[in-house]
Amino acid sequence: MSVSGVQSSSTDRGGQLKIYLANPRSFCAGVVRAIDVVRRAIQVYGRPVYVRHAIVHNQLVVDELTAAGAIFVEELSEVPAGSLVVFSAHGVSPAVRAEARQRGLLVLDATCPLVAKVHLEVARYARDGYHVILVGHREHVEVQGTFGEAPATISVVDSVEGVARLEVPDGPVAYVTQTTLSVDDTAEVVAALKQRWPGIREPAKADICYATQNRQDAVKRLAARCRVIVVVSSRASSNGNRLAEVAWARGCRSNLVEMADEIRDDSLDGDVGITAAASTPEELVQACVRRIQWLVPGTAVQELSGKSEEHFFPLPESLLAAARGLGLDVGSGNARAAARASGNQ
Numbered sequence: 001m002s003v004s005g006v007q008s009s010s011t012d013r014g015g016q017l018k019i020y021l022a023n024p025r026s027f028c029a030g031v032v033r034a035i036d037v038v039r040r041a042i043q044v045y046g047r048p049v050y051v052r053h054a055i056v057h058n059q060l061v062v063d064e065l066t067a068a069g070a071i072f073v074e075e076l077s078e079v080p081a082g083s084l085v086v087f088s089a090h091g092v093s094p095a096v097r098a099e100a101r102q103r104g105l106l107v108l109d110a111t112c113p114l115v116a117k118v119h120l121e122v123a124r125y126a127r128d129g130y131h132v133i134l135v136g137h138r139e140h141v142e143v144q145g146t147f148g149e150a151p152a153t154i155s156v157v158d159s160v161e162g163v164a165r166l167e168v169p170d171g172p173v174a175y176v177t178q179t180t181l182s183v184d185d186t187a188e189v190v191a192a193l194k195q196r197w198p199g200i201r202e203p204a205k206a207d208i209c210y211a212t213q214n215r216q217d218a219v220k221r222l223a224a225r226c227r228v229i230v231v232v233s234s235r236a237s238s239n240g241n242r243l244a245e246v247a248w249a250r251g252c253r254s255n256l257v258e259m260a261d262e263i264r265d266d267s268l269d270g271d272v273g274i275t276a277a278a279s280t281p282e283e284l285v286q287a288c289v290r291r292i293q294w295l296v297p298g299t300a301v302q303e304l305s306g307k308s309e310e311h312f313f314p315l316p317e318s319l320l321a322a323a324r325g326l327g328l329d330v331g332s333g334n335a336r337a338a339a340r341a342s343g344n345q
């Protein structure tokens, strides 16, 4: 059998390797909802539907939605006046919302509700006179959107050294975190913040999203069994890169791949774990399984047990109402979201 147009390599390791699949892996509820928003919008409003920024960080998803009638842009100035535009799962700043209003664009917001919650926290802190410290990566699109909630009273920091260098005005201080960093990722920075500002206000519940934490915990379980861990993820995905770092920190050789054909024969020198970022479709994981089994015939597959995820986020009410107005049976959009979020797609 040929995969990706190259000849099968014959090895003598058949039956010696095993593939372990992380659980959970792949799509989270926020990603499922964002993709559904675009699909439903095309169905309800017709093509094209403009989407600001990659709806989620995965090229396969973007390509499929493009083929269905989506046009991806980076700036609202690329969207013709009066058109429909979807904001991606990563969220946007109030300035972007204002620009959309000013240009008369019809907006559907696919911002993940967990990201939207952080935006609300920042706006509330700023209104109450706090200086807000956002723990995250300045260049990440989610952080840029959150920063825009209160640019005059917010600082971004991603390291303990950065905490020491922060210049913050006298007065109350609060912190929030980027959703796609794990509790482990932020622990040292948060400890440094608390040391410098013992009275710092912290979120009632960690901003870290359930999907980020669960996928990282699943990688730790993989790392107990595997020497090599393949992370299927866009290189632009924050949570995918963090998964690779977790595997590396546990002493595994981590291999971040966007497509199955990036997996090389010489990288398979022990049992292999596979996981995937929250924005990676399960079909890419299965392609990686087939690729390894082609490179090493006879390789068995075992899915590890893990935390079940029942989260779902309903579609925007305006979209559901428009769909019902056309007589489309969309329910609340929840059933499909729940099924996919738990990996039963």
Ligand code: SF4
Pocket: 028, 029, 030, 031, 089, 112, 113, 114, 115, 179, 180, 209, 210, 211, 212, 239, 278
């Ligand atoms: S990873 Fe978490 S914050 Fe990001 S879209 Fe998924 S559920 Fe939302």
